[in-house]
Amino acid sequence: MLEKGNRANTLHGILLIALFSFAAFYIAEVPVVRRLSFSPLIVGIVLGMLYANSLRNKLPETWVPGIKFCTKQVLRWGIILYGFRLTLTEVAAVGIPAVAVDLIVVVVTILGGVLLGRLLKMDRDTALMTSTGSAICGAAAVLGAEPVVKCEGYKTAIAVSTVVIFGTLSMFLYPVMYRTGMLDGLTDTGVAVYTGSTLHEVAHVAGAGNAMDPTDALGIAGTATITKMIRVMLLAPVLVVMGFVLAGRRKSAGGKKEKSKIAVPWFAFGFIGVICLNSLLQYLFGVESVREIPLNGAIEYADTFMLTMAMTALGTETNLAKFKQAGAKPFVLAGLLYVWLLVGGYYVTKYLVGML
Template sequence: MPFSRPNAPHTIHGLLFVALFSLAAFQISAWPPVAALRLSPLIVGIVLGMFYANTLRGHLPATWVPGIQFSAKTLLRLAVVLYGFRITFQQIAQVGAPGLIASTFMLATTFLIGAFVGVRLLRMDRDTSLLTASGSSVCGAAAVLATEATLDAKPYKSAVAVGTVVLFGTLSMFLYPVLFRSGLLHLDPAAYGLYVGATVHEVAQVVGAGSAVGQAATDSAVIVKMTRVMLLVPLLLLLGLAVRSRGKVSVPWFAVYFVGVAAFNSLHWLPGAWVHEINVLDTFLLTMAMTALGMETGIEKFRQAGVKPLLLAGAMYVWLLGGGYLLVRWLAGRFAI
């Protein structure tokens, strides 16, 4: 047990070590050149963690490892639960039928494409395929972490999946505004926001792609994106039912608590300043989980994975770009967006 009497001091040392790296990730992500790239502390944290794993891992006490593993597993689940404070049911209602249709359809089809192409066509292992699919279809790194907890997957597989999110999500921040300004999309700012929110990976990347066009596009994109985040819960529940261990159904109860927190947040009983501070704490816990994940990932794991995760993420990205655009054009005509 990580917090048994003999192990507690070592576990705490490991937690403090991860927390120190996470604080550094916050500072680096706020540095103007990094902030301009919209790289969240989560992404910076996994990079710092991997730097440690591949340079200093052999020079620090092995007794700290339980603290690192506690951050990657238990703190992760707590962070996913607290993520519910970012969402209200009123936001979901605000997107209306077009937003719900776009979010649900793109999440479901992208995830199914990822699972099929990864496992059946590319012959990848199940966990890496599903982790990569969840990152592309839902909300990037946070979805990968939540799915890892549901599948009980190896941390290095999550790191590989997060790498694809960083690559294609960052590309989206630059490509989507260029397509809009070129006139190729034939979408107004509100419809463009729907397109961005339904197809871009990370929340920060959605903000980046939306703000490059204007406030109306950003508002639409973020609300639709948070609807996709909410849909993470039914996805995890379905995965829990599909993935069986020793004949027992694995139900990710932290996903249920996530819904409970979102429901509580919808009542607006807490002052806005409190909710903001909770979200800052949650971002820090997610950063700790990502940093710990990176600390468990040696570069040899990426070599073992090869190019297949990139091919899988690329296939899903083509669908997000093309299929998402066609869907939004249809919705724009059908609902007069």
């Protein structure tokens, strides 16, 4: 993609996406946007979609390879570097209940979403992407699944849109439920695990957790974030399994006995490797938080920028006509999964946290 003869045009496309991403970072710091906890990733895809529906046809098509470079290579490196936000110590900190709840939520959401997608007669890739975003970590999970599923960019954007809508709703709803006593059946730890295992984005968990426990005196905000990060760690094994399953599906769909290449997401192993490295660095430097590891903050910032570039690039491939083509079914599916997370997640948390 960065061949010598096409390098200049490709770099033009990358620069265009980088400029949009800088704008996304700036807009994300605007007070109103910040209060809504819209990360640069979300702002980036919105900017990309605005571009797709306005100036997309007025710029050279020779820049497209640079945009696609951002949706592939930049995306994969962004997912790998995402591992610097996590350590194995965080898993041990919250114990078996959080891990168990996360596992059930992720497995049931993905499998249930795929089955519901069939009942709704949805496109299988859109159903899988939407389910993955709801199950694991919102936009980052959708981005991680995109190279494995190999679907069109607009399907990825639709899946991200469902995450934004229902995740943002949850961020405001959970504190209201907590204050009105609707979560009184859970302990403080239970509320934290419930929040971390059912909300979509890391930013949504942080926002809801801080609203319920601003000083973290009850341990809700911190434990909710750690529970969420354990859920993020499940992205790697999910992508590996997904790669094997989809390889078999594509083989049977072709109706031939030819060998089917299994799309093993090697970047998922890189993600796990970085988590292990980060855990080692935390031990060597003797710090309590990953943010205290030297250069960790700079790496996280760079990683967020790379993921923002990927989101923006995906947004540029999405126009309103494609949303109309997809129809309301993806949002119906996301709504049904949201009900499961809201209600089913509550009872799963109540049972497992009380038992384990």
